[in-house]
Amino acid sequence: MSVENEIERHVWEADLHLLRSIVENVNDAILVTEAEPVEEPGPRIVYINEAFTRATGYTMEDVAGKTPRILQGPETSQAARDEIRTSLNRWKPVRIEIQNYRKDGTDFWVELNIVPVADENGWFTHWVSVQRDVTERKREEEERRRNEELFRNALAEQASDIVTIVEADGTVRYASPSIKNVLAIRPEEMLSKNLSAYVHPDDVERVSGAVAARASNPGVGKPIELRARHRDGSWRHLEAVGTNMLDDPSVRGVVVNAWDVTSRKRVEDELRLKDRAIAASSNGIIITDPNRPDNPIIYVNRRFEQITGYSAEEATGLNCRFLANADRDQ
DSSP states (O other): OOHHHHHHHHHHHHHHHHHHHHHHHOSSEEEEEESOOOSTTOOOEEEEOHHHHHHHOOOHHHHTTOOGGGGOOTTSOHHHHHHHHHHHHTTOOEEEEEEEEOTTSOEEEEEEEEEEEEOTTSOEEEEEEEEEEOHHHHHHHHHHHHHHHHHHHHHHHHOSSEEEEEOTTOBEEEEOTTHHHHHOOOHHHHTTSBGGGGBOTTTHHHHHHHHHHHHHSOEEOOOEEEEEEOTTSOEEEEEEEEEEETTOTTTOEEEEEEEEOHHHHHHHHHHHHHHHHHHTOSSOOEEEOTTSTTOOEEEEOHHHHHHHOOOHHHHTTSOGGGGTTOOSOO
16 A cells, blocks of 8 residues: 555544534434335434434344434425435435424424435435424424414403504404404405405505604503404404513514504594584574473583574573573564
């Protein structure tokens, strides 16, 4: 053997020793398999590091000659398995989160990265799988999801008002069942749509501005009135108030509480119409309050002022008897 070859061999052995030392001491579990077969029974395991044994309980003696399918169990996603198999059949790297099982039967979640390794001729000889335990993160995500669901259910159960949770840009992430009673819209129809799609065109700018302002500021905003489209094409008058809960991990949005004030608006409009009719009447009209002592006058129209010469300010609070003793020209 030449000196050059001997030097090259020592360098190669040193590099190999360094690489093995790194692989053995990393915290991520590493598994190496043969390249084929991808289909049943699958590529056989040829190497695992210490981190793999700590994570799964399997030793090299347990897994030698077996396939990574020993890590799979009843809750391992079939969709995830199919994605892995498809990538391997195409000799493509794959990155995915999957639920695996330890030797003792307990489950855990891993972020799985699988890459093909080729020899000097470019022929794929092995698959290297790096697995990082993400069980704690998945549990936290699930806990947040449950809390969010509980929060939404509590809102829906405790209020007949419409409750929506929207992003800062107005995109709807949640709508309570009560929206069906008010607007005849199923809650799921609103999901991922912008709130403005259901608001009267003349009110869109004001509503969008209110949502954006609330998303930029903590706490509860001032109530606003708006018109929302009913399924039949008519418009319902709503009063709404927004609360910034973007920092709450169980909500992460602006909570908009709205209630139907259509009947109230209709009554207010009718009263305004009656007020105009009374004010324009050619007859003098007096309204008194029988629930107060001495049945005082609470309203007179302009024609009364013209007929009696008394102003509304002078007559208000008096009993109608004062007119019997009035000494003014009628």
